Amino acid sequence: FSCQWAAAHFSFHPAHSDLAYALEAGQGGTRAILAAVQAHIITYLLFTRETESTQLERLCRVGQWEQGQALATALAETLWAAGGGGRAIVCLVTAPVTVTPCEGCRANSFTERIRLFEFSEKAAAQGFISDHINCFKGKGSHGVILYLYSLLFSRTLER
Numbered sequence: 238f239s240c241q242w243a244a245a246h247f248s249f250h251p252a253h254s255d256l257a258y259a260l261e262a263g264q265g266g267t268r269a270i271l272a273a274v275q276a277h278i279i280t281y282l283l284f285t286r287e288t289e290s291t292q293l294e295r296l297c298r299v300g301q302w303e304q305g306q307a308l309a310t311a312l313a314e315t316l317w318a319a320g321g322g323g324r325a326i327v328c329l330v331t332a333p334v335t336v337t338p339c340e341g342c343r344a345n346s347f348t349e350r351i352r353l354f355e356f357s358e359k360a361a362a363q364g365f366i367s368d369h370i371n372c373f374k375g376k377g378s379h380g381v382i383l384y385l386y387s388l389l390f391s392r393t394l395e396r
Contacts, residue, residue, distance in 0.1 A: 242381065247274065247384075248374065253299070257299040258282050277315060278308060279296070326354070
């Protein structure tokens with residue numbers, strides 16, 4: 238992955254601002270992934286989340302906790318759909334592990350540390366993602382790459 242991909246994570250505009258619902262998108266190939274997740278975030282904030290605000294206020298009056306919930310819901314929904322409505326795989330980075338790469342491969346110190354968590358219920362996957370949302374939002378978390386790996390594993394390589 239390029240430096241742009243490695244640095245990409247899910248980051249919102251400041252809470253309670255006019256763009257509090259929007260993900261910040263840098264340059265490069267990660268924009269397409271962020272746009273797809275953004276669509277699910279807006280859908281959640283407008284139509285799923287319980288609030289007494291008007292449609293526009295539903296988007297602008299979003300706090301930090303609500304941003305995390307919207308992101309967790311969007312990630313869980315897309316991973317569940319990728320898994321055919323029967324499973325979701327969530328990839329997270331664990332502590333450093335010493336692994337000898339296969340012949341013809343080189344270690345990148347990131348892929349070797351990924352751990353897979355499989356869920357057979359969408360609510361369980363969403364709860365897990367919500368509990369670990371900083372693994373996708375934090376600077377240096379490689380959040381977009383983790384999400385991409387999660388999509389691939391949820392969808393399976395055969396599909």
